[in-house]
Amino acid sequence: MKYSPDSLEEVALQILLGFGCDANEAAIVADHLIRANLAGHDSHGIGMLPMYGQQIEDGNLIPNQTPEFFPAAGAIRVVDARRGFGHRMALLALDHAFEAAREHNVAVLGLRNSGHVSRTGNYSEYCASKGFISLHFVNVWGHAPTVAPFGSCDPGFSTNPISIGIPVNGEARPMLDLATSTVALGKVRVAHNKGEKVPHGWIIDDAGSPTTDPGPMWLERKGALTAFGEHKGSGLGLFVELLAGAVAGKETVATGNYIPRGVFNNMFSILINPQGFDDQAAIEARVLEFYQAIKGGNPLPATDEILMPGEPEERKAADRTANGVDVDNETISQLMQTASDFKLDPVSLGNVLVECT
Template sequence: MPNVPAEKLIEVARSLLVAAGASEQEAEVIARYNIGANLVGHDSHGIILIPTYIDRIKVGHIVPQAPWVITQETATTTVIDGNWGFGYAVTDRAMRYTIEKAKTQNVAAATVFRQSHIGRLASYPLLAAKEGMIAMITADSGRSAKAVAPFGGAKARLGTNPISFAIPSNLDGPFVFDMATSAAAAGKINVATARGEQVPTGWLIDAEGKPSTDPRVLKSGGALLPLGGAEGYKGTGLAAIVEIMSGLLTGLGFGVEPSGRHNDGCFIAVFNVAAFRDLVTFKQEVTEFAQYLKATPLAQGFTEVFYPGEVEFNKERDRRKNGVPIEDATWGKIRDLAHGYGLADKLGF
């Protein structure tokens, strides 16, 4: 399993995407966010996805250089049609647009529909936190194939339906919360499959509704379980709310349509902290709150308490210094693509 510098991964992803039809600007945004996921340890949302995106371009499910269109707008709200463009580029622009609205209106929100996979959710609210704002985002795959069984069910009816918040602070690393409402993100199952590993008990059921630790069952009629284990109704409830905010409110709907086209919808909200509290005071209080959490006496078997986002921050510092481990199966696909596009020599394969 090679250990690859992040800068190299970004260049590889960017070059392959341009060769597949993305504009230089789109490829730059996608590569930065995509490899950013690798850096913080979320390999399920990193370079392992680039071959999938290129496959989707080839069959017309992703439209490079698609127009970004506002279909409805008020002073505080925006509805955006991504026209099947790259989700990273569409949502990056949507979040930045919403941040600008919040600077003058204090609270702003947006929905986005008809776009491809948007990757690691935390990437987007972090843009707002850097501007002294609190932001949230939810995402749902609309009427794309589902992966999560509702609590008590044996078949998938929900997406992994993630939700993320970012909060401004004075901490060394960002105070950011990002979770799937399923026991694990579907991408983590793909990583385990690529690495030939089993997954923890409580993540999956097979096609007959029986518990399984074999990641391959997800693509053989199995399903992910909702967050919460024995109290999985909590994960199901959260997933249902995300589906409504990002699927129904955007007009994507629910259920599954036969096209198989991945269709991320998202809901974005941004809150200008200065409209509620003095920003300097608030950021310091968030910092002190995180420190208060970290000072909690430790339970047996634990060595440290982390504030939300700290584990990823520590992982990023390590991987920027020591490189990103990429499983052989993924690196082999990337190498094959580089050869196929005549980029092997340029990219050092």
């Protein structure tokens, strides 16, 4: 079923307020989640709320948390999110790092001990809106690893996303946002909730053989996600783990405690003021010149158009804004159960949803 984005955001907002988030935090998180849905990343959208509710019940996700800002070390800034909602904690940390980037033309940020930061591309977009080039590397700890390094049957790290953006007219263009696994774990959840098989190559079973059944991976954590590009994605995933976990944070997936239903992030970010290199307009002109040169190439016979990083999300967002966001019945049921768990009326909340035809 497709629902209007505004009604989904209102449902998310009400559930977050039920969690105990104040109005500001609830609005930030709801906006982030629905923007992920609009971009086509349902793995990081409104369907995350049931997990957040479980973490709050366990005391492992803290609404309205105040982060700890460590003393500056040159252009390096370190922020402990103290298990607050990562969507807001990351923005506060980036705002803190922008001060260093303005002073030094570059800043390196270590955000540690954060609740789930969700879609990493959101932070490239945010930095671009402030005029900064940015690179973000995120590791995941608190649960057993989910991605098998190249050549291994056993999981060794998590999905470990990377995002890179360059500002052009206040927007990240182009903008790269990818997991170093073939897919994000949340896409396995989405397939399971829809009762669908996953494409060949996404996951292996606990014997190391390819499988298309998402159930054991999602429900029991049996098997593993594959790294994209074989040894190449595996190598990137390893270095994301080291930069975000061993350098910026204090926990890698190998050393962090395993916590039931725990999902925590560390983020290693590099922020660059392009005006430290040249006039902003001149840089943007060169970026667009290259951008259009790639776009102007001859597409493959089976390809209508050459798309740059970030364009598929833009196209998906335009379509879903106009025609609604597809959310499966199982996810809606989980959302209503979460609402009930936090003393909200699921019937009233369900009435907020606006179906699109």
